[in-house]
Amino acid sequence: MRAQVVIVGAGPAGLLLGQCLLQSGIDAVILEQRPAQYVLGRVRAGVLESGVVALLERLGAADRLHAEGLVHEGFDIAFAGGRVRIDLAGLTGKTVTVYGQTEITKDLMDARAAAGGNTVYEALDVALHDFEAERPSVSCIKDGKTLTVECDFIAGCDGFHGISRASVPAGAIRNYERVYPFGWMGVLADTQPVSEELIYVSHERGFALCSQRSRTRSRYYVQCPLSEQVDEWPDERFWAELRRRLPADAASALVVGPSIEKSIAPLRSFVAEPLRFGRLFLAGDAAHIVPPTGAKGLNLAASDVHYLAEGLIAFYKNKNSVELENYSARALARVWKAERFSWWMTKLLHRFPEEGDFGRRMQLAELEYISASRAAQTALAENYVGLPY
Numbered sequence: 001m002r003a004q005v006v007i008v009g010a011g012p013a014g015l016l017l018g019q020c021l022l023q024s025g026i027d028a029v030i031l032e033q034r035p036a037q038y039v040l041g042r043v044r045a046g047v048l049e050s051g052v053v054a055l056l057e058r059l060g061a062a063d064r065l066h067a068e069g070l071v072h073e074g075f076d077i078a079f080a081g082g083r084v085r086i087d088l089a090g091l092t093g094k095t096v097t098v099y100g101q102t103e104i105t106k107d108l109m110d111a112r113a114a115a116g117g118n119t120v121y122e123a124l125d126v127a128l129h130d131f132e133a134e135r136p137s138v139s140c141i142k143d144g145k146t147l148t149v150e151c152d153f154i155a156g157c158d159g160f161h162g163i164s165r166a167s168v169p170a171g172a173i174r175n176y177e178r179v180y181p182f183g184w185m186g187v188l189a190d191t192q193p194v195s196e197e198l199i200y201v202s203h204e205r206g207f208a209l210c211s212q213r214s215r216t217r218s219r220y221y222v223q224c225p226l227s228e229q230v231d232e233w234p235d236e237r238f239w240a241e242l243r244r245r246l247p248a249d250a251a252s253a254l255v256v257g258p259s260i261e262k263s264i265a266p267l268r269s270f271v272a273e274p275l276r277f278g279r280l281f282l283a284g285d286a287a288h289i290v291p292p293t294g295a296k297g298l299n300l301a302a303s304d305v306h307y308l309a310e311g312l313i314a315f316y317k318n319k320n321s322v323e324l325e326n327y328s329a330r331a332l333a334r335v336w337k338a339e340r341f342s343w344w345m346t347k348l349l350h351r352f353p354e355e356g357d358f359g360r361r362m363q364l365a366e367l368e369y370i371s372a373s374r375a376a377q378t379a380l381a382e383n384y385v386g387l388p389y
């Protein structure tokens with residue numbers, strides 16, 4: 001088989017890139033190791049910057065998002081018995097949209113199928129070949145047979161544990177990493193969200209987040225030790241712990257119900273540099289990870305795709321390779337700023353056992369400063385809604 005571009009991974013990065021290329025008449029095949037239903041079932045991100053919404057609009061995949069997504073003009077930070085509202089719209093003129101990653105995935109899969117895009121699901125043992133040379137290829141095992149796709153470029157969109165970054169020789173890549181000493185215990189429930197807007201909570205017992213996927217589906221998180229397992233968190237324990245951390249009015253308004261998904265996510269900051277190795281490009285979680293506190297992961301995958309698609313389209317349509325040459329630097333400039341913001345939000349809102357009482361007083365002083373300073377709120381808000389592409 002031959003394609004102009006092989007995309008490894010059909011998560012948000014791979015599907016977005018596939019759709020950008022398909023729309024420009026560039027022939028790209030996606031190789032995904034999991035079945036489509038498994039990819040659709042992964043419950044993850046839910047808060048979209050306006051840049052992702054604009055990208056989905058350009059791709060003709062935003063109709064359901066506009067019909068069902070919830071536009072949020074602000075969010076609350078609760079601490080020490082009080083709350084401050086960050087008025088995103090008032091401070092920046094921008095909003096975020098709450099719409100689940102599973103829904104975006106479905107919309108992009110449907111758009112790809114309608115446009116006749118080729119996605120090979122259950123592509124096993126994917127291997128990247130000769131990406132430092134002129135004629136790279138990607139092979140996999142499909143239905144017991146070896147499938148090899150020759151191509152001009154490979155886009156590694158296969159997430160943090162994928163094969164693309166792992167295929168780069170150690171000497172050619174530099175990794176920057178911080179692993180946080182706790183995780184997020186998350187519960188998805190078909191209950192009415194406790195508040196119209198998100199509530200981030202900095203509490204003595206640890207961080208909590210009241211998020212949502214729709215008006216009838218809630219997503220809640222509590223900070224938990226990494227040593228704990230999901231089966232140590234029956235629903236009753238989770239709801240009781242969440243209530244303890246919420247402000248009194250939210251705790252009494254909380255509607256609980258059976259969890260429909262429950263998982264513990266470790267928190268990590270990670271960046272690999274550069275993002276280009278000959279004819280291989282990395283994008284999305286394959287290249288970087290942020291702790292979910294700033295809601296930036298999927299949004300960063302989309303901004304990478306924006307830059308990479310621009311580069312590939314300029315190469316094929318205008319025979320201009322400048323933007324491809326610049327892809328790594330352009331994408332990383334935005335990635336590092338989102339890494340900084342996600343790290344800062346994480347440090348501000350979580351209990352770090354090793355920081356002790358002094359660390360806690362510093363957090364509270366900073367939260368009080370933010371509450372009283374429009375300048376500090378503006379800095380927070382403009383990062384939260386997303387820096388420009």
Ligand SMILES: Cc1cc2nc3c(=O)[nH]c(=O)nc-3n(C[C@H](O)[C@H](O)[C@H](O)COP(=O)(O)OP(=O)(O)OC[C@H]3O[C@@H](n4cnc5c(N)ncnc54)[C@H](O)[C@@H]3O)c2cc1C
Pocket residue numbers: 008009010011012013014031032033034039044045046047048101123126157158159160161162163164184186265283284285286292294295296297298299300301
């Ligand atoms: C609990 C949680 C909450 C989050 N909340 C938010 C949020 O509110 N906002 C936000 O923006 N982000 C959030 N994120 C992050 C977001 O989900 C990710 O950043 C996003 O999924 C990255 O997309 P991706 O396509 O780069 O990678 P992935 O979604 O990981 O997709 C990679 C794909 O590649 C496939 N693959 C892997 N290895 C191979 C291989 N060897 N061969 C072929 N295919 C392969 C995988 O099966 C997968 O389908 C959250 C994440 C978590 C865990």
